[in-house]
Amino acid sequence: MSTNYNDIKKLCTLSRLEIDESEIQKTLDKIKETILFFNKLDELELNDNEQEMSFNDMKTEIKIDDLREDLKTSKSSNVDGINGKETSFNFLNRKNGYVIGPRI
Amino acid sequence: MGELHKLPGYQVSQKIRNQEIFAEEYISQLFERIDKVDLKINSFISKNYESVLLKAKQIDKKIKNNEKLGSLLGIPIGIKDNISVLGLKTTCASRILQEYVPPYNATVIDRLEKQDAIIIGKLNMDEFGMGTSSEFSHYGPVHNPWNQEYVAGGSSGGSAAAVSSLQVPVSLGSDTGGSIRCPCSFCSVIGIKPTYGLVSRYGLVSYSNSLEQIGPIARTVVDIAMTLNAICGRDSNDNTSASSSASAGIDQQFEYKIDSVDGILGKNYKVGIIDNLIDSSEYQVKETVHKKINLLKEHDFSVHKTKINYSDFALAAYYVIATAEASSNLSRFDNIRYGFNYNPEGYEWNSYSSHVRSNFGEEVKRRILVGSFVLSAGYYGKYYLKAQKIRKIIKNEFNKLFKLFDVLVLPTMPILPFRIGEKVAKPLELYNLDIYTILSNLAGIPAMSIPAGFSKEGLPIGLQLLSNEFNEQVLIDIATFFEHEDKFNEWIPSI
């Protein structure tokens, strides 16, 4: 994989992470190292049987009948976790009940 | 100062129950111990003193009134700071959550409190569980009680160190790739990563959801079994808990027992020695592990050499999956709904998010970037998909082995504990330390680390035991055997 400065910048945008210009090269080097290490996976050739495996066999399975029933939870105010406490979740910044976010 | 802090949990519980000691008195002594010792160890992020005292008083009252008493009566338990406790800050050792207080309890907390345990405080860790040394914490590194210049291991370093330094008898940690077992090995205590799905993850701040489990840490096997009994079992709040139909059976009730040594010997367990992995460990580790194996042979356990294939692919597969899932799990931290005080007014959405998220530690940032890369469209088949297939291959390997053996033995860590600061700048070196522990996370099988001995320099070495899924009883039995032989519950640091 050819990771370069622009690729890192793109990854940072995709992940919404700000990295100081002074740190970018260092980060780039460490990440490159890790991804090169991942290329070890290429050495493993899967035989036909393993290729065919449905995607995610380690995934747990659950029967449709064991899913949650469509019943309202009995709490009066939904956000508290115990015994009908009246306080709702303590959001950081609020205005008239709304959560304040940056402009979009 | 009294000596009550030296007591294992189950003895504390007995004495309180019998009214030999009062919960309030015991807790106060523990506070003294913590205040004295933790300056050197730095295992606590936050303590719960007021409500703890209240709880202790309530317990004393309960006993007086002959009320029904829980199995963990009066036992103080430290909680790794990525497990949600209602009303207590849950920071995951990160600046980005430094003011987050959950409005709900993790299921394990509810279950502990139901058994009258006392939640004493939140314990230090590697930020968001990402690390093998507990150095990557916003609150400073955790120091090894056996030698404070050395790391306590990670990521549940605070949980292991607090137990090891007799600040609490029992703690909870979480294990994604060895995060319970590594610090237990480095701090000479017992820890277990249960079978995937045995313990509810509801309330555990996710790092890598398909790999991690919450598990107990203690100095004696009895405490491990008691705590595991209290927290395990299917949870309707976690659809990945104990619903695996094939192995678990339908809503099987799990209860782990402490057997006598004779009883254990009578079970004729077949022990497999994972030779190819033992061989790759440091000399003193190898030596110590061989001593333990000899102990087994001396007691007529059936012991045979074996090996596990594909382990060299396992480490890459593990980090692909862990970073991928982490990159998504940590997306929610944009400081809008919770986090730390930083008014968003006037900021534009994308730059605000990127800016607040720069408060992640370096290691966390790196893993998020790697994880994003691995999941991006062109690379999905090459990395993530392949890594998941490797999990299945490794599970199959273990299935083959468990047809021949009841338990597998290998070191917990390939090296001795290292100095604080020694490996911080070398992430890949740190990743390689996980090589023995990640196997059981990938396969979903349970794994336990028990104290095995010490290096010449007095640094702890741990022995790792693996069994097939939902077969924790085997691990408990083998651990009981070793505890009886070695009395490792009496190995206490001089701090």
Add this chain to the structure above:
Amino acid sequence: MTQTESNVNQLDFDSNNNNNVNDDVKSYENIKIGLEIHCQLTRLETKLFCGCFSNYRDIQPNGNTCPICLGLPGSLPLLNKKAVEYASMICISLNCNIPEKITFYRKNYFYPDLPKNFQITQYNSYELSSIGFDGLISYYNDKAELDNTGKSKSKAVRIKRIQLEEDPGKIVHEESNSKINNYCLIDYNRAGVALVEIVTEPDFKNATDVRLFLNKITNIFEYLGVSDPNLEGAVRCDVNVSVKGGKKVEIKNVSSFKDVEKSIFYEITRQKTLSMHEISVKSETRHWDEKRKITIPARTKEEEDEYKYFPEPDIPRIVLGSDYKVRIKENMPELPIERLKRYVENHKLSNHISDILVNNKNVSDFYEESVKIYNSPKEISNWIVNELLSKTNELEKDESIGNKSDKNRAFNSQVTPRQIADMAKLVEGKSINRNIAKEIFDKSIRTGESPLKLVENLKVEKIQDSEIIKKYIDEILSNEKHLIEQSNNNPNVANFILGKIMKKTGGRADPQLTLKLIKESIRHS
């Protein structure tokens, strides 16, 4: 034969260019339109992954939230069993296949209305994970024309996939004097509500067909009882348009079905114009500007194409089992197409009338209730279709869904099924004339009075008593003796006398009987 084929074989369909004379599409324009419909499962009690209420509309901001739908650290999604059932019913009604196992995926992107900054959804690019795939549904064209074999012509659209996913929260902008908004306000009450996304292949050729299809599909939602399309925001629609084999443009943010039609017209024109000037159409996402009624290039959010899809680790693969589809089908409510069949075969109504009745569940339910009271399907359907509906303009489905509820209320509150049944009984029992009945009915709708009462009060029963009629006849004949003579030469005299009597009796005299008696009287005089 597959399920799909057998279901549709009953009707002629032509998903390629068809010969409908009213189609103004010329084949060389090669217009392709596809839809992405989001239907909220408003009839669930709770959200898709937690126990908060599914109907958030009257709750104060952020009052309908919990750790799960807020995505608090450590929270885990709990899939709603009934949501899967409802989604399956939709799949069956659109003739989709349902797999034996389904999986959920994460779609990762950052936005303030998304509490976890990923959406739990389904995704078929790596494996077949969604609840429905490869469906086919037909819909009639407006005039329900017949082809030369007498079968009605219909069109069909292929359903690419149907998936379950969660709704994000809502972003609210404050009305303020300053032009620049310094911040946004977020309400998470809607976050986590269950959505069924239906994606069609680009088989539509014009905006009218799209509207027909949307009407049909919302009708299905009502019949299934999975969603109430009248609720604000319950059914949303994105449109893809391409012209002359060019790039596909996606239009988002269309809030009403009327606007869907308008946006398609606008976009087709825009793309045709570009191609006329030999400018190639950019493949992009555009935003429907409601006020100016145009499409404009969208902001960056919708342009993001790197979603880092991977299977949701917190939700196991759901095993539906091989008999799941059968189980659901057995317990499903009656579909519009089934009801239509019942009306035609059992009630012996015409296709046309049946279609009108079935097209609106309220109307159809009303009709059935009325028939229950008085079993005369033809007469009752006649009253409903020709009198009631035309008067309340119920057939206007082009209006934005929000308005529909007003019309339904108007439809329901003024007249009851019993009243229609009564009218039918009166007319069929020949107690009143049809013309008078229509007048009575008009009054009834306007004033809300019961037709029976009106009939009583206005004394509009038919006069069928021969004695009374004879009295009228005798009166006229005695006053205008010349009429008797004229009747020998002129057969119309009898009708003339009939007219006079109808006038005198205010139209109540039974015409046939009166005529008969007139003729008798003349003969005997």
